[in-house]
Amino acid sequence: MPDVIIIGLGPAGASAAIYLCRANRRALLVGKDFGALQKAEKIENYFGLEEPISGEALAHRGLEQARSLGAEILFSEALDLSWEPDGFRLLTGEGEASAPCVILATGASRRTLPIPGLAALEGHGVSYCAVCDAFFYRGRSVGVLGAGDYALHEAAHLLPVAGGVTLFTNGAPVPEGMDPRLSAVTEPLASLVGEEQLSSVRLADGREVPVEGLFVALGSAGAGDFARKLGAEVKNGSIVVDDSMQTAVPGLFAAGDCTGGLLQVSTAVGDGARAAMGVLRYLREAGK
Ligand SMILES: Cc1cc2nc3c(=O)[nH]c(=O)nc-3n(C[C@H](O)[C@H](O)[C@H](O)COP(=O)(O)OP(=O)(O)OC[C@H]3O[C@@H](n4cnc5c(N)ncnc54)[C@H](O)[C@@H]3O)c2cc1C
Structure with a gap:
């Protein structure tokens, strides 16, 4: 050792x-x-x-x-x-x-993205630590922002706790070997929506995906x-x-x-x- x-x-x-x-x-x-x-x-x-x-x-x-x-x-x-x-x-x-x-x-x-709403919602649905915050989202729909091994690792922490986990790859392809229990959205993000608390992710094509938590795990x-x-x-x-x-x-x-x-x-x-x-x-x- x-x-x-x-x-x-x-x-x-x-x-x-x-x-x-x-x-x-x-x-x-x-x-x-x-x-x-x-x-x-x-x-x-x-x-x-x-x-x-x-x-x-x-x-x-x-x-x-x-x-x-x-x-x-x-x-x-x-x-x-x-x-x-x-x-x-x-x-x-x-x-x-x-x-x-x-x-x-x-x-x-x-490692963050200049997406409107992201900085304002830090601590109000936007988190950088699944181990620290997963518990607050038990049974709820959450997202992970990222497409690398680190994002998959964060998603693995969330899967047993959250109600559903979506991987937002922000334009990157779906990672190989992704856990089939995750859903993936490859469309780039346009903004995060929510007044005092995150309520959804708005995509570049105008769609909105409801999530109460978004765990940022870009890169490493x-x-x-x-x-x-x-x-x-x-x-x-x-x-x-x-x-x-x-x-x-x-x-x-x-x-x-x-x-x-x-x-x-x-x-x-x-x-x-x-x-x-x-x-x-x-x-x-x-x-x-
Ligand atoms: C374009 C540019 C020009 C610069 N010019 C100068 C200059 O002229 N003079 C000067 O004094 N300074 C300059 N700097 C600043 C200087 O490079 C940094 O201050 C210095 O390298 C910091 O050293 P560090 O060891 O703290 O971090 P870094 O040199 O950034 O090293 C970080 C290390 O951590 C590793 N790492 C990070 N995350 C993980 C992970 N999850 N798993 C495994 N490994 C990980 C990386 O692989 C890397 O090995 C410049 C920086 C840049 C970007």
Whole structure:
């Protein structure tokens, strides 16, 4: 079992792994791609670069540095994170892993849609966490917005509780292997309808599908989704951490863009180092 699971292969995650491995701790780094750096054509404001370098090349260097120091690297999507008496349990597309500590380093997540009504109905029918809110919709018709593995995972949480679950793919094809108990609507969404509470989803072709809850699960789960599920505070989209980058949940740390702030490579690297020091202290004090 690793001492720590780090979700995210960007500068925050790789930096944390480097510090942890050099302290002789076993770190499992899990990520699905190179995150924000994958989109950065050129980085030239990071310390030590004689020449500008592509974001992807810089991310690759950091990851190889972590690997060379002993980090285990798993390229896979993180689907669910839960807490059990013996530690945290991570479900990925490739299987499960457990550890006494987790560092969330999944970058900034902006996975929402500019659909009229969506922002106004957040907390009034629009939710981002099936595990947290499914209970409020027992026996009622709900929707899940998304078409990937994460959306299917959220729908699986809702199926035993809700009266009916519709997957709104917003123009994407129906995912392969979808649970036959789900109904699917592929027409793009035009708006959400409801005064004080969501009552239906209006589609681009003018049809309305009545739902009392809509669970947004676009793309992959982000750090905020995992943090919320475990009871950590998320404020204005950023995870709230203390000086050692620990959330209010013991053993759950966060670093980099997912904690807000400057959103730069330099701050993400620093956050990763601080989270690693926090993890080392946490493990020491827990006698692990
Ligand atoms: C176009 C662009 C240009 C930029 N230019 C600069 C610049 O010039 N200088 C600078 O300092 N900064 C720049 N930045 C910002 C910089 O890239 C980020 O601040 C930095 O990468 C944040 O690091 P991070 O480790 O927090 O997150 P990221 O680098 O975003 O890494 C997030 C990691 O989490 C993983 N992940 C997310 N969700 C999941 C999931 N569900 N399952 C598995 N893995 C998951 C991703 O695959 C990725 O590995 C730029 C960003 C962009 C988008």
